[in-house]
Amino acid sequence: MDFWNYLEYAAWAASAVFGLLIIADWIKTDTTYSEEVLTSSREGELEAMTEQHKL
Amino acid sequence: MADTADTTKKVGLLRVLGPAHVWALGVGIVLVGEYMGWNFGVGKGGAYAALVSCWFAGVLYTCVAMIDSEVTSTVAAAGGQYTQAKHIVGPLMAFNVGLYLVFAYTMLEAANAWTVGFLVQTVGGLAGHEGTINDDPFIVLTIMFLAWLNYRGVLATLTFNLVITAFAFAAIILLFLMTGPFGEVGLLQHTELMSGQAALPYGWLGILAAMHFGLWYYLGIEGTTQAAEEVRSPARSLPFGTLAGIMTLVIAATLTWYVSVGLMPWEYLGTAGTPLFDAARLSGSPLLVWLLGIGTLFATLASANGCINDASRAWFSMGRDRYLPSWFGAVHPTYRTPYRAIVFLIPIACLFALKLPLDQIITFSILSGLLGYTFMPLNMIMFRKKWPMGSIKRGYEHPFHPLPSIVLLSLCAITFFAVFLGYGTQLVAMIAFYIVASLWFHFWRYRFVNRASQFTMPWPRPKGY
Numbered sequence: 001m002d003f004w005n006y007l008e009y010a011a012w013a014a015s016a017v018f019g020l021l022i023i024a025d026w027i028k029t030d031t032t033y034s035e036e037v038l039t040s041s042r043e044g045e046l047e048a049m050t051e052q053h054k055l
Numbered sequence: 056m057a058d059t060a061d062t063t064k065k066v067g068l069l070r071v072l073g074p075a076h077v078w079a080l081g082v083g084i085v086l087v088g089e090y091m092g093w094n095f096g097v098g099k100g101g102a103y104a105a106l107v108s109c110w111f112a113g114v115l116y117t118c119v120a121m122i123d124s125e126v127t128s129t130v131a132a133a134g135g136q137y138t139q140a141k142h143i144v145g146p147l148m149a150f151n152v153g154l155y156l157v158f159a160y161t162m163l164e165a166a167n168a169w170t171v172g173f174l175v176q177t178v179g180g181l182a183g184h185e186g187t188i189n190d191d192p193f194i195v196l197t198i199m200f201l202a203w204l205n206y207r208g209v210l211a212t213l214t215f216n217l218v219i220t221a222f223a224f225a226a227i228i229l230l231f232l233m234t235g236p237f238g239e240v241g242l243l244q245h246t247e248l249m250s251g252q253a254a255l256p257y258g259w260l261g262i263l264a265a266m267h268f269g270l271w272y273y274l275g276i277e278g279t280t281q282a283a284e285e286v287r288s289p290a291r292s293l294p295f296g297t298l299a300g301i302m303t304l305v306i307a308a309t310l311t312w313y314v315s316v317g318l319m320p321w322e323y324l325g326t327a328g329t330p331l332f333d334a335a336r337l338s339g340s341p342l343l344v345w346l347l348g349i350g351t352l353f354a355t356l357a358s359a360n361g362c363i364n365d366a367s368r369a370w371f372s373m374g375r376d377r378y379l380p381s382w383f384g385a386v387h388p389t390y391r392t393p394y395r396a397i398v399f400l401i402p403i404a405c406l407f408a409l410k411l412p413l414d415q416i417i418t419f420s421i422l423s424g425l426l427g428y429t430f431m432p433l434n435m436i437m438f439r440k441k442w443p444m445g446s447i448k449r450g451y452e453h454p455f456h457p458l459p460s461i462v463l464l465s466l467c468a469i470t471f472f473a474v475f476l477g478y479g480t481q482l483v484a485m486i487a488f489y490i491v492a493s494l495w496f497h498f499w500r501y502r503f504v505n506r507a508s509q510f511t512m513p514w515p516r517p518k519g520y
Contacts, residue, residue: 002184003184004179004182004184004188007175008188008189008192008193009192011192011193011195011196012192012195012196014196014199014200015192015195015196015199015200018196018199018200018202018203019199021203022199022202022203022206022398022401023398025206026394026395026398029387029388029389029394033388035385037064037065037066037388038066038385038386038388039375039381039382039384039385039386040064040065040066040067040386041065041066041067041068041375041384041385041386042065042067042375042508042511043132043133043138043284043372043375043376043508043511044132044511044512044513
């Protein structure tokens with residue numbers, strides 16, 4: 001085992017962390033908001049919504 | 056499941072990007088082609104053949120950039136060429152163009168992730184590691200990290216692209232300056248390396264064979280159109296970012312060719328895995344070795360990052376229009392990104408990168424791109440015919456119409472012929488796939504499309520309708 005072997009394990013671990021972060025937020029989002037809200041985007045309707053958005 | 060206060064809320068993508076982000080998206084996807092790949096054209100026909108293919112493809116992509124700038128600055132919605140096709144040609148063309156985009160970008164993303172794994176293996180070997188480093192974890196990490204970044208928001212994603220793309224471009228400029236005008240006299244040996252038999256080792260046939268690889272210098276610049284729904288001022292930012300991008304790439308491609316063929320014999324350059332990094336090592340400057348080494352990694356990451364951005368926007372747009380299940384048309388209420396499209400494409404990119412041979416991935420990516428370029432001139436001619444100048448407001452009007460469309464169509468025909476000579480089986484397989492997909496769309500999927508809300512632009516009826 002040398003530095004590069006440890007780096008391989010670190011890369012697997014970091015990949016798993018990013019994957020879990022995505023999946024956790026995905027589940028949280030899909031269970032918090034209704035499907036109507038999540039798929040409410042319509043082409044050409046953007047300008048008005050941008051004005052109202054708050055981060 | 057949902058709180059009642061949300062049921063009246065609407066969410067959509069955010070207009071937060073500027074022209075620099077558009078530049079970073081377009082150039083970021085492409086610049087990796089300067090760091091590797093283009094040089095296989097040198098192996099096919101020598102240094103002069105690679106220069107002819109570089110400028111030939113430069114003309115092709117300048118036409119692409121001009122045409123895209125005009126149409127996208129007018130049809131300013133996510134989906135890019137897919138949305139253009141939907142408004143100008145029709146649903147079946149739009150479905151096909153959407154698939155071209157998703158396949159071209161997802162396969163390119165996979166190829167980039169594979170390249171990151173290869174770079175880690177190379178650095179490990181140079182650092183004295185004995186045995187083989189497993190590249191799988193680095194391939195998966197590249198895809199997961201960039202997908203997470205894209206998931207979290209477009210502004211951070213493309214600002215990241217801007218920084219690493221600018222670094223990679225600056226490294227090429229420095230390589231030129233430190234080996235050419237301000238370098239050691241006699242370092243570049245064009246006369247010795249490009250005369251006699253080395254000038255055109257396979258004659259004019261070699262030039263034709265090298266054409267395919269000229270695309271590497273610019274492949275993906277048309278991806279700027281995918282930012283159309285997220286730029287603050289589409290009519291200004293998209294043409295500005297796209298045209299600045301193609302100028303950057305023509306300069307970077309020419310300098311890359313000039314330095315590389317002046318340092319390496321064509322027989323070696325034509326098979327090199329990382330030609331610019333090799334050029335830096337031959338320069339004898341440790342600074343250049345570091346800069347070009349980091350530049351290679353940054354260019355690869357920028358390309359994969361831009362590809363995730365573009366593939367997800369195309370997939371999202373098709374879902375939003377119900378060309379695909381509407382589930383894919385969801386927008387994250389906080390980050391304002393097409394999060395389901397981003398997540399859905401992660402395993403597909405991993406599968407391509409881990410299970411398919413690199414040359415097949417790249418060939419299918421280029422072929423999908425080429426089909427897209429063939430659509431563009433036809434789309435442009437129909438656009439000007441249906442909505443002549445003065446009938447609608449355009450953000451940018453490209454000059455000399457229909458000359459760029461005719462040039463682009465002719466160059467696409469020549470490139471198809473060149474690709475057929477080298478990759479005939481893949482070309483036929485690709486076209487067969489799109490024919491089967493078209494039949495599925497026509498006979499099954501189209502019944503689900505919300506036809507009444509397809510056309511969203513506030514334009515008058517097209518001429519003749």
